[in-house]
Amino acid sequence: MANNEELFKQIISHAKEYGYIFPSSEIYDGLSAVYDYGQYGVELKNNIKQYWWKSMVQFHENIVGIDSAIFMHPTIWKASGHVDAFNDPLIDNKDSKKRYRADVLIEDHIQKIEDKIIKEVEKAKKRFENFDEAMFRQTNQRVVEYQQKMDEITGKYAQLMGDNDLKGIKSLIEELGIACPVSGTKNWTDVRQFNLMFSTQMGSVAEGADTIYLRPETAQGIFVNFLNVQKTGRMKIPFGIAQIGKAFRNEIVARQFIFRMREFEQMEMQFFVRPGEELKWFEYWKSERIKWHQALGIAPENYRFHDHEKLAHYANAATDIEFKFPFGFKELEGIHSRTNYDLSRHEEFSGKKIRYFDTETNESFVPYVVETSIGVDRMFLAVFSNAYCEETLEDGSTRTVLRLPAILAPIKVAILPLVKKDGMPEKAREILNKLQPHFLCQYDEKDAIGRRYRRQDAIGTPFCITVDNQTLADNTVTIRERDSMQQHRIPADESITFLLNNLVL
Ligand code: GAP
Numbered sequence: 135m136a137n138n139e140e141l142f143k144q145i146i147s148h149a150k151e152y153g154y155i156f157p158s159s160e161i162y163d164g165l166s167a168v169y170d171y172g173q174y175g176v177e178l179k180n181n182i183k184q185y186w187w188k189s190m191v192q193f194h195e196n197i198v199g200i201d202s203a204i205f206m207h208p209t210i211w212k213a214s215g216h217v218d219a220f221n222d223p224l225i226d227n228k229d230s231k232k233r234y235r236a237d238v239l240i241e242d243h244i245q246k247i248e249d250k251i252i253k254e255v256e257k258a259k260k261r262f263e264n265f266d267e268a269m270f271r272q273t274n275q276r277v278v279e280y281q282q283k284m285d286e287i288t289g290k291y292a293q294l295m296g297d298n299d300l301k302g303i304k305s306l307i308e309e310l311g312i313a314c315p316v317s318g319t320k321n322w323t324d325v326r327q328f329n330l331m332f333s334t335q336m337g338s339v340a341e342g343a344d345t346i347y348l349r350p351e352t353a354q355g356i357f358v359n360f361l362n363v364q365k366t367g368r369m370k371i372p373f374g375i376a377q378i379g380k381a382f383r384n385e386i387v388a389r390q391f392i393f394r395m396r397e398f399e400q401m402e403m404q405f406f407v408r409p410g411e412e413l414k415w416f417e418y419w420k421s422e423r424i425k426w427h428q429a430l431g432i433a434p435e436n437y438r439f440h441d442h443e444k445l446a447h448y449a450n451a452a453t454d455i456e457f458k459f460p461f462g463f464k465e466l467e468g469i470h471s472r473t474n475y476d477l478s479r480h481e482e483f484s485g486k487k488i489r490y491f492d493t494e495t496n497e498s499f500v501p502y503v504v505e506t507s508i509g510v511d512r513m514f515l516a517v518f519s520n521a522y523c524e525e526t527l528e529d530g531s532t533r534t535v536l537r538l539p540a541i542l543a544p545i546k547v548a549i550l551p552l553v554k555k556d557g558m559p560e561k562a563r564e565i566l567n568k569l570q571p572h573f574l575c576q577y578d579e580k581d582a583i584g585r586r587y588r589r590q591d592a593i594g595t596p597f598c599i600t601v602d603n604q605t606l607a608d609n610t611v612t613i614r615e616r617d618s619m620q621q622h623r624i625p626a627d628e629s630i631t632f633l634l635n636n637l638v639l
Pocket of ligand 1: 350351352353383385392393394395396398399400402465466467468505507508509510511512513
């Protein structure tokens with residue numbers, strides 16, 4: 135069994151080998167933290183987006199979608215706080231000239247202590263089971279010591295970050311003896327703030343040009359359209375506006391494949407509620423969103439909530455849904471109760487009233503907002519890494535299979551003539567023509583049938599329909615199921631119904 139690092143490498147290389155994800159500009163040696171989606175990747179991505187859009191917009195009478203532009207008036211980013219505060223603290227190692235996020239260096243250090251605690255707890259358990267009391271006590275003592283150390287560092291770190299104390303952060307890095315992974319030295323520069331927004335110029339001549347930004351989140355496009363949508367859609371509070379679109383962040387440390395990218399996609403929904411009702415709706419969306427994830431059939435132990443103890447100044451509740459990626463539990467989705475901060479700031483900066491008149495109470499107010507925000511690419515990585523599986527079969531052979539939830543799989547069904555003769559290709563194409571209007575299908579007649587099944591397993595196709603001699607005699611086909619590899623025979627004319635019944639959640 136591969137260790138997690140090895141497994142993650144295998145997942146990345148599988149994604150490339152099977153046309154899911156390619157490094158951007160690869161023939162020019164790539165562009166850091168930017169990726170292209172290949173022929174299967176784009177399908178999986180579209181299916182994720184559709185699954186989200188349906189659950190948000192189609193299944194909620196009071197949620198509508200929009201598609202706002204990436205470029206927006208620059209004052210929006212002043213109002214939202216991004217110009218002044220959307221920063222990461224960066225630090226350089228003077229010897230290797232490598233740049234790091236100071237907070238990530240400290241968090242990685244804390245993570246190492248946490249890993250040690252997990253190992254020691256395992257050891258302690260074994261010693262307890264073996265009635266080795268003396269050793270158990272010793273190990274337990276170490277767990278307590280590591281835990282105290284971790285709590286102390288975590289507390290100090292949170293305080294420094296909260297106070298934006300850059301000098302203090304550098305001192306903590308020195309105090310913890312953190313060395314540059316490349317040079318191995320502790321020769322650090324001071325910590326500086328680095329704004330994550332990409333900027334560009336709008337206008338044909340530089341002199342008259344205005345600096346504009348590539349949006350770092352899609353949410354602001356929703357806030358500035360609040361009145362447009364509320365009025366034209368005659369929306370009554372509580373209601374939501376959903377959007378899927380690209381976002382851009384100049385991440386200092388871009389790593390872990392598509393987990394942290396410089397160009398990525400978000401699926402965000404802002405739910406506008408009456409003041410005072412936001413915490414009730416926050417709990418509602420927490421529960422709705424975890425249900426959405428778990429409906430995909432991924433084991434529940436892969437998800438956990440991480441409630442924020444230290445809240446951003448505009449939030450009065452926040453949680454992350456974390457997923458167990460191959461490199462550990464990390465944020466997949468954020469759910470935030472953002473109060474009326476964003477709309478109020480846009481009122482202030484635009485000078486326009488952004489109010490809702492409540493006909494039930496005859497009151498006018500700036501609505502409060504509960505936001506759900508998930509990265510499409512992160513969701514892709516969660517689904518893809520969870521689906522990747524190398525298994526040894528009963529006959530000792532191995533197969534690589536992507537156990538993707540059927541609803542998200544790029545190709546829903548492959549149609550395979552057993553051999554390339556005796557009228558089987560023609561019959562297979564006839565079935566293909568009937569299925570194509572309903573599902574994304576793939577026709578394949580090259581190589582032995584076993585190899586074709588393996589190819590479909592590797593791209594995650596849930597079903598293969600095989601046309602054989604018996605098909606020509608009685609118009610039945612075999613359906614092979616990807617995960618169990620079991621086959622059964624059904625009338626060819628029932629293929630659509632079978633697939634429709636089996637490609638739902
Ligand atoms: N509007 C709120 C917002 O943008 P966020 O926590 O910064 O909040 C929301 O981002 C989600 O967007 C994250 O939970 C993550 O899934 C995704 N995301 C953020 N930065 C990302 C990046 N650099 N690469 C890929 N996904 C990212």
